[in-house]
Amino acid sequence: MANTRRPRQVSGSFITRQVEDELLILDQDNEKVHQLNSTACKVWHACDGDNTVDRIITLMREQFDVDEQRLEADVRAVLNDLAALELIEYAE
Amino acid sequence: MRSKRSQSETLRLSVLGQSIIFRCNQPELIDVLQHNYRAFAVDPSDSAIRLSYRISRSSSSNPVIGIVRDESVYLEAESIGEYLYLIEKDMTIELQKQLKHLYFIHAAVLAHGDQAIIITAPSGTGKSTTAWALLHHGCRYLSDELAPIDLTNLTVQGYPRALGLKRVPPVYALPDHCLDTDNSLHVSVDRLPGGYCSSAVPVTAVFILEYAPQLSKAEIEPASKSTAAAHIYANALNALAHENKGLEGAVSLAMRAPCFHLKSTPDLAETCEALLSVLKGIGKN
Numbered sequence: 001m002a003n004t005r006r007p008r009q010v011s012g013s014f015i016t017r018q019v020e021d022e023l024l025i026l027d028q029d030n031e032k033v034h035q036l037n038s039t040a041c042k043v044w045h046a047c048d049g050d051n052t053v054d055r056i057i058t059l060m061r062e063q064f065d066v067d068e069q070r071l072e073a074d075v076r077a078v079l080n081d082l083a084a085l086e087l088i089e090y091a092e
Numbered sequence: 093m094r095s096k097r098s099q100s101e102t103l104r105l106s107v108l109g110q111s112i113i114f115r116c117n118q119p120e121l122i123d124v125l126q127h128n129y130r131a132f133a134v135d136p137s138d139s140a141i142r143l144s145y146r147i148s149r150s151s152s153s154n155p156v157i158g159i160v161r162d163e164s165v166y167l168e169a170e171s172i173g174e175y176l177y178l179i180e181k182d183m184t185i186e187l188q189k190q191l192k193h194l195y196f197i198h199a200a201v202l203a204h205g206d207q208a209i210i211i212t213a214p215s216g217t218g219k220s221t222t223a224w225a226l227l228h229h230g231c232r233y234l235s236d237e238l239a240p241i242d243l244t245n246l247t248v249q250g251y252p253r254a255l256g257l258k259r260v261p262p263v264y265a266l267p268d269h270c271l272d273t274d275n276s277l278h279v280s281v282d283r284l285p286g287g288y289c290s291s292a293v294p295v296t297a298v299f300i301l302e303y304a305p306q307l308s309k310a311e312i313e314p315a316s317k318s319t320a321a322a323h324i325y326a327n328a329l330n331a332l333a334h335e336n337k338g339l340e341g342a343v344s345l346a347m348r349a350p351c352f353h354l355k356s357t358p359d360l361a362e363t364c365e366a367l368l369s370v371l372k373g374i375g376k377n
Contacts, residue, residue, distance in 0.1 A: 015336050017343055022318035026325070026339045033322045033339070 006091040007056070007079055008049030025087060034085055039064070043078045047088045053079065105132040108187055108240060108249055111139045116147040121157065124172060125179065127271050131252040131281040131288055143186055145179070173273030180253070184238060188330040194240040194249070195341040196329040201234035201248050202226050203289055204371055207296035208248045210239050211354070212327045218303045218356060220257050224279070225360035227286035228264050229368060234289050243344050247292040254278040263360055297350045297374055298324065299367065304355035310363040311355040312370050320351030350374055
């Protein structure tokens with residue numbers, strides 16, 4: 001089933017800093033630092049409110065040479081984690 | 093080391109270059125501070141006093157100790173342990189306000205030769221116990237609590253207050269005359285086996301400490317720069333005084349100093365030797 005939901009970065013007071021291939025996100029509202037690995041970092045950047053979940057999976061498929069089902073599951077897991085951390089939300 | 097105590101029960105210290113004065117109506121309360129802050133030399137008499145504390149207790153049998161800082165902030169302690177805790181907390185917060193160019197981390201700091209190692213971890217993980225053990229393995233003491241780092245030249249200043257332990261360590265017996273308060277043991281710097289250092293020492297490595305009693309041997313693995321930066325930031329004390337709310341300082345330190353995960357075990361001697369072995373390897377590179 002197509003997933004047309006469009007995740008976007010929460011418009012919080014974030015400070016981001018790329019450190020080698022990972023990303024640190026300082027969430028000033030919650031006084032936490034989140035550390036995203038390179039895959040999560042790419043997913044996070046793709047969450048612009050325009051890309052659907054399916055589109056993000058396609059974008060990741062273009063960048064990673066891995067099993068399709070595995071990749072799809074990984075992207076969904078990352079999106080779930082980002083949502084749980086209140087770093088992304090879904091556009092209405 | 094120099095210290096000065098007048099007949100009017102006044103103690104003057106210089107901490108990180110800041111002049112601090114304590115006045116007290118009870119000699120034993122000054123003695124406690126003298127024990128804890130023995131390493132901090134007295135200021136020249138003409139230097140401006142940055143912090144002033146007035147301490148009072150109605151009698152030695154009265155447990156309540158009043159602490160007034162700069163005639164404006166009033167604190168009250170009900171035990172010697174709390175008295176030391178409040179003085180330490182207030183003083184270090186005020187120092188952080190006045191020394192905004194330094195990046196303060198909650199960490200233990202030791203020097204091996206001219207190499208400073210920073211050991212960072214949440215409270216209760218064993219920073220002070222590890223520091224106490226390392227002092228028996230050729231290290232000098234800079235701090236068990238506070239790492240004031242100058243990021244411009246990557247040095248760390250010594251903050252050698254008395255080493256504070258929450259309990260008697262399993263090995264390396266404590267010396268006589270430790271100050272035993274209700275919640276901790278304080279070893280004065282003149283009783284530390286490895287000696288101490290008040291000056292700045294180049295930072296050579298950062299260790300992220302985790303106590304792992306289930307392990308038979310200490311484990312030390314390189315930490316990724318982002319992991320190290322996240323840990324450093326989590327232990328930063330004056331992050332908001334710095335660029336990008338302090339994130340940049342944490343990244344800067346992590347990028348410039350080798351960082352490691354250190355899983356320590358109850359075998360403190362083996363943990364120390366493992367750490368020093370890694371340090372020796374850095375020195376060769």
